Amino acid sequence: MSECHLCLLGLIALSSLLTGVSGEDDVHVFISSGEDVRLPCNNALHDALPRCKSTTWNYNSHSAAVELIGLGKEMKDTERQKRLSLGSDCSLNIRKISTEDYGLYFCQQWTETGTRLRPDARVYLHVLxxxxxxxxxxxxxxxxxxxxxxxxxxxxxxxxxxxxxxxxxxxxxxxxxxxxxxxxxxxxxxxxxxxxxxxxxxxxxxxxxxxxxxxxxxxxxxxxxxxxxxxxxxxxxxxxxxxxxxxxxxxxxxxxxxx
Missing domain, CATH: 2.60.40.10 (Immunoglobulins)
Structure with missing residues (x-):
């Protein structure tokens, strides 16, 4: 994914965080530390593109968006990201949840040219x-x-x-x-x-x-x-x-x- 595309994703993600509030369609997941968890992507496209190729997962807990999955591709650059995987339904799977994993996750649908296809699906992860x-x-x-x-x-x-x-x-x-x-x-x-x-x-x-x-x-x-x-x-x-x-x-x- 191009550097320009990453910047665009970050700006849009940050904008949605600063202007949005918890909506009725948002999902809240409660989990205890050490468990595995699945975060659903409720805006996934299942018929237009092969296996979640339009799906991007971003994460935020301190007003800075971090891309975890980019257009269906899993990133393995850090130890934290090695615990992540993309489900067949475009859900985000996280192994061995820690207290640092809490926060807001949002699933987005994009074209390869940077056009957003659907509104974000937001998931709030609460860790006990x-x-x-x-x-x-x-x-x-x-x-x-x-x-x-x-x-x-x-x-x-x-x-x-x-x-x-x-x-x-x-x-x-x-x-x-x-x-x-x-x-x-x-x-x-x-x-x-x-x-x-x-x-x-x-x-x-x-x-x-x-x-x-x-x-x-x-x-x-x-x-x-x-x-x-x-x-x-x-x-x-x-x-x-x-x-x-x-x-x-x-x-x-x-x-x-x-x-």
Whole structure:
């Protein structure tokens, strides 16, 4: 693809970001870190050109557009792009999602001469991730688990349970919200950064105990990630950091975020 064409793509992509708002046709995908994800391209041409030859995927999280797929051709210039592939339906597949992958992805249809064929199809990728204040876990230690939803543009969320928007909750193995009156747990949250933290002192019986963080929209669970306490010396990790069991809610691709 010519340098001029790349410049044109960048200008149009940036213009759509600066002037557009989240529309009713935009797709919002919620995924936990470490999972594989498929981002749908809802404006793909399936009958005019061979196998996604008109499809270009761009990505933005910091007001700078980056081309990932150019006219159906996968780019392998960086380690990040080596995790990308184009599906037969022109969807964008990303392996082993990291917290740096969150942001806005947009699928575009172009001719080789630089004429845009259809309006952009925009996909917002939200990534859920747990981090721990301790690298070595043992009974008697105080540990803080921080669950964060990475989103661009930044969304507001909390654990208040108000209807409508996006919320983060800590739940037990049975999926029941942790009791706020339980003196074992101290919780804190930052709604503007979409973070909810859980602090507790580990007990002997906490070995293999799971604490799960869920992200919901309204009454629907979009994704969840689980922290499991492991004792030192277990073959899964000599430091017994955490065993992250990431859960991908399969039907989240079709959900639309309400303003």
């Amino acid at each position: 991730h747990i981090s721990s204040s301790q690298t070595q876990i043992s009974s008697g230690l105080s540990v803080t688990l921080s669950c964060r939803l990475y989103s661009y543009p930044r969304v507001s969320c909390d654990d208040s349970g108000r209807s409508g928007g996006i919320h983060l909750f800590w739940v037990n193995r049975a999926g029941v919200k942790l009791n706020i009156s339980d003196s074992r747990y101290q919780r804190s949250s930052s709604s503007d950064r979409c973070i909810i933290s859980l602090n507790t002192t580990l007990l002997n019986e906490d070995h293999n105990r799971e604490w799960r963080c869920e992200v919901t929209q309204g009454d629907k669970v979009k994704s969840s990630v689980t922290f499991t306490v492991k004792s030192p010396g277990e073959k899964t990790s000599p430091l017994s950091v955490l065993d992250a069991h990431n859960v991908n809610i399969k039907d989240c691709l079709c959900q639309k975020l309400r303003n």
